[in-house]
Amino acid sequence: xxxxxxxxxxxxxxxxxxxxxxxxxxxxxxxxxxxxxxxxxxxxxxxxxxxxxxxxxxxxxxxxxxxxxxxxxxxxxxxxxxxxxxxxxxxxxxxxxxxxxxxxxxxxxxxxxxxxxxxxxxxxxxxxxxxxxxxxxxxxxxxxxxxxxxxxxxxxxxxxxxxxxxxxxxxxxxxxxxxxxxxxxxxxxxxxxxxxxxxxxxxxxxxxxxxxxxxxxxxxxxxxxxxxxxxxxxxxxxxxxxxxxxxxxxxxxxxxxxxxxxxxxxxxxxxxxxxxxxxxxxxxxxxxxxxxxxxxxxxxxxxxxxxxxxxxxxxxxxxxxxxxxxxxxxxxxxxxxxxxxxxxxxxxxxxxxxxxxxxxxxxxxxxxxxxxxxxxxxxxxxxxxxxxxxxxxxxxxxxxxxxxxxxxxxxxxxxxxxxxxxxxxxxxxxxxx
Numbered sequence: 001x002x003x004x005x006x007x008x009x010x011x012x013x014x015x016x017x018x019x020x021x022x023x024x025x026x027x028x029x030x031x032x033x034x035x036x037x038x039x040x041x042x043x044x045x046x047x048x049x050x051x052x053x054x055x056x057x058x059x060x061x062x063x064x065x066x067x068x069x070x071x072x073x074x075x076x077x078x079x080x081x082x083x084x085x086x087x088x089x090x091x092x093x094x095x096x097x098x099x100x101x102x103x104x105x106x107x108x109x110x111x112x113x114x115x116x117x118x119x120x121x122x123x124x125x126x127x128x129x130x131x132x133x134x135x136x137x138x139x140x141x142x143x144x145x146x147x148x149x150x151x152x153x154x155x156x157x158x159x160x161x162x163x164x165x166x167x168x169x170x171x172x173x174x175x176x177x178x179x180x181x182x183x184x185x186x187x188x189x190x191x192x193x194x195x196x197x198x199x200x201x202x203x204x205x206x207x208x209x210x211x212x213x214x215x216x217x218x219x220x221x222x223x224x225x226x227x228x229x230x231x232x233x234x235x236x237x238x239x240x241x242x243x244x245x246x247x248x249x250x251x252x253x254x255x256x257x258x259x260x261x262x263x264x265x266x267x268x269x270x271x272x273x274x275x276x277x278x279x280x281x282x283x284x285x286x287x288x289x290x291x292x293x294x295x296x297x298x299x300x301x302x303x304x305x306x307x308x309x310x311x312x313x314x315x316x317x318x319x320x321x322x323x324x325x326x327x328x329x330x331x332x333x334x335x336x337x338x339x340x341x342x343x344x345x346x347x348x349x350x351x352x353x354x355x356x357x358x359x360x361x362x363x364x365x366x367x368x369x370x371x372x373x374x375x376x377x378x379x380x381x382x383x384x385x386x387x388x389x390x391x392x393x394x395x396x397x398x399x400x401x402x403x404x405x406x407x408x409x410x411x412x413x414x415x416x417x418x419x420x421x422x423x424x425x426x427x428x429x430x431x432x433x
Contacts (some may be wrong), residue, residue, distance in 0.1 A: 002208065005255060006209070006299070010247050011324060011410070012246075015029030015036060015058075015246055017131070022069075023069045023078070030043070032249075035181040037053050037054060037055075037245050039202070042191070043072060046169030050078070051189055052078075052079060053152070054088060055151065057088075057135060058193070060142065062150065063093060076099050077090055077102070078187075078189050079101070081201060082105075082109030082110055083182065083199050088151045100157050101158040102188070103161075103179075104160060104161050119361050120219075122341065124217040126414055127216070127410070161177065172191065172192055175190075176189075178202050179205075180227040180228065187199070194241075195237075195242065201244075203244065204304060206407075207300060208259055209301060209405075210301050211263075219244055221312060223316050227333065228267055232264060239253065240254045240256070245298060270313070274291065275285075277336050284310070284311055284315075292306065305409055336342070342377040355368075368395075383432075388420075
């Protein structure tokens with residue numbers, strides 16, 4: 001079971017575009033403005049430091065909130081990572097003399113985003129439709145005449161490798177490279193005098209949850225051992241306050257350490273269980289099905305999932321070839337023989353009835369497996385699409401009724417909803433075509 005602290009925190013579905021009525025005080029002269037990712041403002045005697053900037057369209061709101069509590073020049077903008085929801089508002093915060101600092105791999109992250117931008121947009125749409133709708137409402141709610149900034153591209157003035165330190169107005173800042181986080185430029189920003197750490201998404205989007213070692217929206221594969229190194233780096237700081245990328249901070253040195261050690265020990269256990277299973281000759285599907293952490297090491301599964309991380313760890317070590325079938329080595333899509341298989345089974349109707357039987361006995365994923373062959377052979381078949389939608393809706397209900405760790409998984413629900421809606425659209429198009 002997840003810890004009391006993690007169970008009490010909001011989940012991924014609670015992440016909203018910037019909309020706070022006022023900047024939220026975190027500590028003396030430190031504020032947070034939440035949004036699609038959190039931004040922070042640290043006021044010093046010689047100006048302010050902004051940590052992360054949100055999406056471009058949110059930047060005006062973040063800046064108005066900070067201007068109301070810390071009306072001072074923005075001397076520095078610091079980035080905890082290069083993802084778009086952290087860098088998008090940079091241009092809106094930059095003033096003459098503002099220094100933007102990021103870890104040296106930031107350029108690589110930005111290049112990745114640009115290189116597969118269209119691919120990633122297509123892959124992301126099933127999950128972000130609701131967020132896009134909220135963002136549209138946010139933009140329309142802004143004061144008449146207010147500027148809605150575009151999305152910035154990070155162009156740091158300072159790039160550092162392992163560590164960068166500076167002082168401003170009596171406050172010391174340390175930037176520490178932690179490449180085991182969500183990105184290879186992940187950075188922890190440490191205020192040693194205050195014992196406050198700004199970690200962004202070093203621990204993934206939801207603190208205390210299984211880290212997202214693989215993303216459905218498309219990103220580089222992440223690795224468990226570098227993640228563990230990053231967790232230990234933060235443990236060793238002995239922070240009193242941990243400011244994370246989404247939702248509120250974790251406060252209290254004992255609480256912070258306890259939760260971080262649980263994350264470290266849980267991911268270490270998971271990594272070792274996968275490696276042991278690989279060495280025993282067990283397949284990735286066996287391990288995905290069977291590996292379950294002990295209750296005292298259970299983490300939330302609202303963003304990442306244990307089964308998905310099992311596969312990410314397996315393939316991180318062994319690659320995509322699972323040595324199960326010759327067809328893995330050839331450019332043959334698994335459904336390329338579906339028309340023949342469906343015909344041999346007696347046609348789409350026979351397979352749909354078998355899928356309905358699976359669904360009726362509480363096996364919706366088995367139904368989906370059969371229907372994927374039918375829809376590859378006959379994509380417009382009304383009965384197959386109806387059963388396909390029903391099976392996905394059953395999977396949604398099943399997951400929401402009893403989600404692992406008590407959190408419905410953002411990515412899984414997003415995909416299942418997308419697939420069900422696509423099947424319903426095909427039925428509608430056939431009816432009105």
